[in-house]
Amino acid sequence: MEQLTDAILHQVITPRPADSHKGNYGRCVLIGGARQYGGAILMAAEACVQAGAGLTTVVTAKENHGPLHTRRPEAMAVDWLDFALTESVIETADVLLIGPGLGDSERVRKLLAFVLQKRQPDQWLVIDGSAITILAEAAGGNLIKLRQLLGFPETVVFTPHQMEWQRLSGIPITQQTSRATKAFTKELGATVIAKSHRTTIFAADGFCARNPHGTPAMATGGTGDTLAGIITAFLAQFPQNGKTIAAAVYLHSLIADDLAESRYVVLPTEISGALPLWMKHFEYD
C-alpha cells in the first residue's frame, strides 16, 4: 500500500488557467443538514467554498439558510422542501454531496433515492454520514442491489468511518483489513475513503493509498463534514480520479496536523479557513 506524501498535492493542485471563470470550477450541490445537525452541512459548505469550488449550492432545511449566508455568503441555499427547485439544481450539478447532518427520516430517504435516480454518469456523487447507513439498509447486504442503487458506482465516493463501513460492506470492524476492504471495494466498483486513525483510499480507478497524517486533535464533530466538502470541491475543479480524492484527504489532515502543533483541539472550521493558503503553497511543483 502506497503512503501518500506531499507529492500528491503538487500533482493535483495545479495553477489555474488565467482565462478561466467560476463555471470552470464546478457547480457543487451539497445536501444535508436536518434541523438538529444544521452545523454539519454548514461546515461541509464552507470547506467546499474555501477549497475552491466555483459555485456551491446547499440543499437543506430552511432554518439553516440564515446561518449559511451569515457564515459564507458565497454559498447559495435551496429549501429541501422545495422539490422542484431541488430537482433543478441537482440536474445542473457537476458534483453532488449527500450526507452531512442528513439525519434519517422518510423524507431524507426519498431525497437520497431521488438523487440516485436522477444522477447522470458524469455527475460525481460523494456519499457521507447517515446517507451511507440509509443506503446500506436499502441494499440489505446485497452487493448487486447496492450497485444497482448507485447506478454508476465508478463515479461514487463513500466516506465511511469504521461502523458505517461495517454496515455497508458487512465486514466487521475487527476484520477491516486493507485486503478485505480493497476486495469489497473492487466488487463494489466505487471509491471508498475508509476513515480511521490512518485513513485509506481505495479508488474505483485502482489508485490505493494510505494517509500518514491525522491527529486526535481533530476528534470533534464536524471533521468528517469538512473532509466531505473538500473532496467535493476537489472533484469539481481537478481531474476526477483517485489521486484527486486522495489529495483532498491528505490535505485535510496535513492542515490539521500543522494546526495541532499549537492547538490541543483543532476545530473543523479552522481547517477550512486555512485551505486557500495551503492550496497555494502546493500549487507549484
Added chain:
Amino acid sequence: MEQLTDAILHQVITPRPADSHKGNYGRCVLIGGARQYGGAILMAAEACVQAGAGLTTVVTAKENHGPLHTRRPEAMAVDWLDFALTESVIETADVLLIGPGLGDSERVRKLLAFVLQKRQPDQWLVIDGSAITILAEAAGGNLIKLRQLLGFPETVVFTPHQMEWQRLSGIPITQQTSRATKAFTKELGATVIAKSHRTTIFAADGFCARNPHGTPAMATGGTGDTLAGIITAFLAQFPQNGKTIAAAVYLHSLIADDLAESRYVVLPTEISGALPLWMKHFEYD
C-alpha cells in the same frame, strides 16, 4: 485602448474634507437577494459599506435581514415586499444598485420597472446580474426601447459578463471585440463594464480603459456582487464619471491579485475586508 494603472486610484481616491459627515458620502440603495441568492446581496452590501458609502440600505427578502445585520450592522434593511418603504428609500437615494442575487420573478421584474420609472436623472443606477438579462428581454433587441427603458442612460452602469452582454447588445460572445462593444455602448449612451479575463470599461463620458488585473483565484460566486457594491460606493462619494467607475474595477482586481499571491482561492468577502486599507494606501498621490 488605455491600460489602467495605479494612477487611476491616486486620481479618484482623494482625502476626505475634515468637516464632512456621512451625508457627504452618499445614500446607497442596493436591491437584490431572492431567497436562494441571499448571499449575493450581502456581499454587495458589505463591499459598499467597506468601500466607504455613507449610508447603505438593502432592499431584499426579509430572510436576508438577520444575516445582513449580523455580518454588517452598518447597513439598513428594507423588506422588498414593503412597497411603500421601498419607494421612499429609492426616492432619497443618491446611487442605486439592482441585480445581485435578484433572481427572476414577476415581482422582481416589477421592482426593476419601478426603479427605472421613478429614477431621477441624477440618481446613478448600477445594473448587475439577472437585472441585465431581464432588461435585455424587455428591450427585445431594440436599442431605442432599451434607451427608453433606462430613461437616462448616461447615469446607468451595466456590469455584464460575456453572456449577459450578448443578451443585452446582441453581439455574440465570439464577436465581442473592443470595437464592437464600444460602438454599441456609444449608441446605448450608458457605461458598460464588460467583464472578462481582462475587463474593459466603456464609460458614457467617453472614458475607455482596459483593466490589466484580475486572477482566476477570484473564480468563485460572489466576485461580481462585490464589484457591483464597490462601484456603487465609489459613485456615492467620488466624482460621478468613467474614471471613478474604472477605479472601482481596478481596485477590486488589484486587491484580488495581491491576495492571490498567498491564496489559491480569493473569496469575495476577503476583498471587501481589505478595501479600507487599500483605499488609504492610494489616498495620497
Added chain:
Amino acid sequence: MEQLTDAILHQVITPRPADSHKGNYGRCVLIGGARQYGGAILMAAEACVQAGAGLTTVVTAKENHGPLHTRRPEAMAVDWLDFALTESVIETADVLLIGPGLGDSERVRKLLAFVLQKRQPDQWLVIDGSAITILAEAAGGNLIKLRQLLGFPETVVFTPHQMEWQRLSGIPITQQTSRATKAFTKELGATVIAKSHRTTIFAADGFCARNPHGTPAMATGGTGDTLAGIITAFLAQFPQNGKTIAAAVYLHSLIADDLAESRYVVLPTEISGALPLWMKHFEYD
C-alpha cells in the same frame, strides 16, 4: 473652552478593584432597533459590552435578537413588544439608552414616554438619534415642558448632531455657537454632546470641553450608535459626571483617528473591537 487631552482618560479609566464583580459595573438597558435599523442597536450594544458594562440588556424588535446574540452573546435581549418584561428590566437598570435605530412610530413614542415616566432620578438616561427628535416635537419648543418631560434633566445626556440640536434647542445650525449651545444647555439642565466636526461637551455639572479628535473616515452610519453605547457603559462603571461622559467621547474619536492612520474608512464596529485594548492603555496614569 477647554480642549480635551489624554489626561481625561487617565482620570476616568481607573483600575478595577480586585474584589469586584459584574454587578459593580452596571446594568445597562439599551432601547432601539426598529426592523429597518436593527444594526444600529446592535452596534450600540457591542460598544456597551466592549467598553466594560457589567450587564447589557437590549430592548428591541424580536428580529434583532438572533443577530445580537450571534454578534455578542454577552448581551441579553428583550422583545420590545413584551411590555411587562420591558418594564421590569427598565426598573432595575442603572443606566438607560434610548434612540439607536429607534425609528419613529406610535409604539416607539409610547416607549419613550414610558421610560421618561418610570425613570428614577439616579438612573442615568442617554437620549440619542430619533428619540431626540421625538422629544423635541413633544416639547414643541417649550423649554419648561421639555424639562418636565425629562423629569430629572441633570441625569440626562443628549447626543444630538446639528440638525437634531436645532430641533431640540431651536437654535438654527448656523447659529450653534458654543456660547448659544452652552446657554441653552444651562437652562435645560441636562448634559449635551453637540456632535459636529469638533464635538463639544456641555455637562450638567458645568464641565465643558471640546474634543480635538475625530476623522471623516468615521462618516459611516453607526458611528453615533457606537458612541452612545460607550457613553452608556462609561456611566455604568465610572463616576457619573461630565468628565466621564467627555472621556467616552474623547476615546471614541481617539481610537477612530488611530485606525484612520491606516484605513480610508473606519467602521463603527472596529472602534468597539479596539475598546478593551485602548482602555487598558489609559488605565494607569
Added chain:
Amino acid sequence: MEQLTDAILHQVITPRPADSHKGNYGRCVLIGGARQYGGAILMAAEACVQAGAGLTTVVTAKENHGPLHTRRPEAMAVDWLDFALTESVIETADVLLIGPGLGDSERVRKLLAFVLQKRQPDQWLVIDGSAITILAEAAGGNLIKLRQLLGFPETVVFTPHQMEWQRLSGIPITQQTSRATKAFTKELGATVIAKSHRTTIFAADGFCARNPHGTPAMATGGTGDTLAGIITAFLAQFPQNGKTIAAAVYLHSLIADDLAESRYVVLPTEISGALPLWMKHFEYD
C-alpha cells in the same frame, strides 16, 4: 487549603492517544438559554466545543439554534420543546450541564426535574445559574431532600456565586468561610465551585483547593457560562474527579489574567477562543 498552580493543568491535560476519535471525548448535553438569555447557552457551548468535547449538543429555545450554528457549527441543537428528542439526547449523554441562561419558568423546572430523574449515576451533571436557585427552592433548606433530588450527589458539580450558595446551603454570604462551605459540601456529597474573588473548589472526592487567579476584567455577563462549559468539556475527556474540575476553573481564570494584561475588559468568548492554544501549552509536563 491548597493553592492551585500550573501543575494541576500539567496533571490533567494529557496528550490524546493517537488512535482515538470524537467518541472518546464525550457526548456533552448543555441545557439552557431561555429567549432573553440565549447568549448564555451559546457561550457555554462554544467553551465546551473549544475545550475539546467530542460532541456537543445544546438543548435550548428554537430561537437560539441559528445563532448557535452560526457561531459554532460544531455544536448540535435540540429544541427544548421537543420532549422526546430531549429525552433521547439526555439518555446518551456522558456529561450534562443545566443552567446557563435557563431562566425560571414552569417548563424549565420540569426540565430540571426530568434531568435529575433520568440521570444515571455515571452521567456527570453540572448545575449552574438559575438551576441552582430552582433546586434550592425545591429543597427548601432540607439537606436530605436536596440529596434525594440530586439522586447521585457524588457526580454533581455546583457552580454557585455567593448569593446562589447562600440559597443552596443556607450559609449567609458573610459567613461563607472555607470551613463552613467545606462542612456543608461534605454533608451534601457533591462538588462545589464556590465562585468569588478567589474561587474555591470543594470536590466530592475530597480534593479542595483555592484558585489564585481571576481578574475584575472578567466582570461581564457570560463569564460563569463559559466556565460551566469548560468544566463540562473537561469532565467529558479527562478523569472525572476533583482535580479535573479544579483544572477547568484554574485554566479559565489563568487565560483571563493573561488577556487582562492587555485588555481592560476580557469578554467571555475571548477566553473560549484561547482555549485550544492554552491547553496545548500545558499538554506536556
